Amino acid sequence: xxxxxxxxxxxxxxxxxxxxxxxxxxxxxxxxxxxxxxxxxxxxxxxxxxxxxxxxxxxxxxxxxxxxxxxxxxxxxxxxxxxxxxxxxxxxxxxxxxxxxxxxxxxxxxxxxx
Amino acid sequence: xxxxxxxxxxxxxxxxxxxxxxxxxxxxxxxxxxxxxxxxxxxxxxxxxxxxxxxxxxxxxxxxxxxxxxxxxxxxxxxxxxxxxxxxxxxxxxxxxxxxxxxxxxxxxxxxxxx
Numbered sequence: 407x408x409x410x411x412x413x414x415x416x417x418x419x420x421x422x423x424x425x426x427x428x429x430x431x432x433x434x435x436x437x438x439x440x441x442x443x444x445x446x447x448x449x450x451x452x453x454x455x456x457x458x459x460x461x462x463x464x465x466x467x468x469x470x471x472x473x474x475x476x477x478x479x480x481x482x483x484x485x486x487x488x489x490x491x492x493x494x495x496x497x498x499x500x501x502x503x504x505x506x507x508x509x510x511x512x513x514x515x516x517x518x519x520x
Numbered sequence: 521x522x523x524x525x526x527x528x529x530x531x532x533x534x535x536x537x538x539x540x541x542x543x544x545x546x547x548x549x550x551x552x553x554x555x556x557x558x559x560x561x562x563x564x565x566x567x568x569x570x571x572x573x574x575x576x577x578x579x580x581x582x583x584x585x586x587x588x589x590x591x592x593x594x595x596x597x598x599x600x601x602x603x604x605x606x607x608x609x610x611x612x613x614x615x616x617x618x619x620x621x622x623x624x625x626x627x628x629x630x631x632x633x634x635x
Contacts, residue, residue, distance in 0.1 A: 410563075439622075439623070441625075446529070446626045446627055446628075447627060448526070448609055448625035448626055448628050449526075449564070449623075449625040450625070451623065454622060463576050464622065496563050496564070498563075506570060508554065508566045509554075509566065510566070510622060511556075511563030511564050511565070512563050513561070513562055513563050514561075514562075516613055
């Protein structure tokens with residue numbers, strides 16, 4: 407059981423470039439999310455999905471796009487990278503269990519935009 | 521708008537001490553309060569969680585205390601060990617089975633346990 411797999415682990419982009427951060431889970435979880443982590447700000451929700459074909463915006467969605475064509479995959483697209491998007495990105499998946507959602511996080515993608 | 525406020529930002533204790541991390545929330549609709557532990561270079565991992573119908577929950581050396589009227593909850597780590605040195609995040613969500621869940625995180629507390 408791999409859990410939540412994120413690729414790449416590290417990436418450097420030039421301003422204006424686009425790229426896709428990959429996320430895959432093998433736990434058959436219906437819920438998947440993308441968070442960004444910045445120092446002193448905790449984790450902030452970018453986009454989330456409650457099932458294949460269904461996505462919605464989180465707290466900081468601008469500059470990012472998502473789609474969910476399968477239960478397993480939830481890629482995050484940066485449309486035109488900006489230095490403000492330098493951050494560590496985490497993908498997470500969850501299912502409803504024991505009265506709440508215990509999210510399982512991937513190991514993160516550290517993105518630097520120069 | 522930070523809906524979950526966490527303090528302190530950093531905390532240093534000696535081995536065997538009892539670090540306490542506090543969180544306060546604003547949204548009274550929150551009904552699920554997990555704590556996550558994160559080691560450097562890793563993703564957060566679920567540590568323990570509580571729902572507001574109980575005032576305390578223990579799992580091993582970790583205890584959550586919950587005060588619904590004050591809209592506050594805290595994490596206590598008993599007999600802390602150097603291996604507990606990590607960043608701890610509190611979070612909150614409205615957890616309905618049919619509508620999914622959006623976690624709102626606190627800012628994080630960097631805990632150092634000295635030998």
